[in-house]
Amino acid sequence: MFKTGDKVAVLDEDLEGKVISVKGAEVAIETSEGFLMSFDEKDLVRIGASLPDILPPEVENFSEVIKEKESFKKRKSTRVKPKERNQPPMEVDLHIGKLVPKSGGLSNFEILNIQMNTAKRQLEFAMSKRIQKVVFIHGVGEGVLKAELETLFNRYDNLKFYDADYQKYGLGATEVYFYQNY
Numbered sequence: 576m577f578k579t580g581d582k583v584a585v586l587d588e589d590l591e592g593k594v595i596s597v598k599g600a601e602v603a604i605e606t607s608e609g610f611l612m613s614f615d616e617k618d619l620v621r622i623g624a625s626l627p628d629i630l631p632p633e634v635e636n637f638s639e640v641i642k643e644k645e646s647f648k649k650r651k652s653t654r655v656k657p658k659e660r661n662q663p664p665m666e667v668d669l670h671i672g673k674l675v676p677k678s679g680g681l682s683n684f685e686i687l688n689i690q691m692n693t694a695k696r697q698l699e700f701a702m703s704k705r706i707q708k709v710v711f712i713h714g715v716g717e718g719v720l721k722a723e724l725e726t727l728f729n730r731y732d733n734l735k736f737y738d739a740d741y742q743k744y745g746l747g748a749t750e751v752y753f754y755q756n757y
Contacts, residue, residue, distance in 0.1 A: 577602050582622040585614060591622065667697045668712045669720060691723055698727070698751070707753055710739045714747040724749055 577583065581594040583604055592604035592612070600616050669690045671678045678686065694711055701709045713720045728736045728751060739748035 576616055577619065577621065583619045584622050586618050586620060665697075665701055665706050665709045666712060667694065667709060669694060670712065670714055687720065687723065690720055691727065694724055695727060698731075701751075702733075702753060705753075705755060707755060709751045709753075710744065710748050711751065712739075712744060712748045715745070716747075721749065 577594050577597050579594050579596060582591070583594055583602070584591045585604075590606055590612070592606040594602055595605050595611065596603045597616075601613055602616050602619055603611065603613050604619070605611055671681070671686050671690065674689055674693055675681075681689075690713075697709065697711075700706075711724055713724060725736065728734060728749075733754045734751050735754075736749050736751045738746070739750040
C-alpha cells in the first residue's frame with residue numbers, strides 16, 4: 576500500500592514523516608524531526624493522497640460510497656413554533672364595512688341580520704372543514720352583536736366559546752373551539 580517516498584501521518588499520534596522502507600506490513604518512516612521509526616501499515620495514512628488512494632482496494636467506485644453517506648444525512652423537519660401552533664387558522668371579521676360594499680341606508684336590524692347570517696355561514700363552513708378554532712371579530716360597541724353570537728353558539732353542542740386573545744383583539748372578539756370527534 577505504501578511506497579518509498581510517500582508522506583504519511585501516524586494515526587492516534589501527532590507524527591508525520593516520509594516512508595523510508597516497506598517490509599511486509601511494517602513501514603519504516605523518518606519523522607519530520609529526523610527520527611527513524613517503524614509502524615504497522617494499518618497505523619499510517621498517506622498525506623496529500625487523493626480519495627481513491629485512501630480507500631481500500633475492495634472499494635472500486637468511491638462515488639457510490641459518497642452517495643451512500645449522503646443518503647444518511649438527516650433531513651430537516653419543519654418545526655411549528657408554539658405561538659404558531661396556537662394561532663387560530665380562521666378569522667371572521669363581522670364589521671359591516673368588511674361584509675358589504677356600502678352600508679349607508681341599512682337599518683340596525685338589517686346590519687345585524689347580515690352579520691349573523693355571515694357568522695352562521697362561517698361557523699358551518701368551519702365545522703364542515705374540521706377547522707378547530709375560529710375567531711369572530713365583532714367589535715366592542717354596545718354588545719348587541721356579541722350577545723347574538725353567544726346565543727348562536729349556545730345552539731351547538733360540539734363547541735365552546737370564550738373571549739379571544741386580549742393582546743391581539745382587545746375585548747372585541749370571541750374565539751370558538753370545536754370539539755373534534757376523530
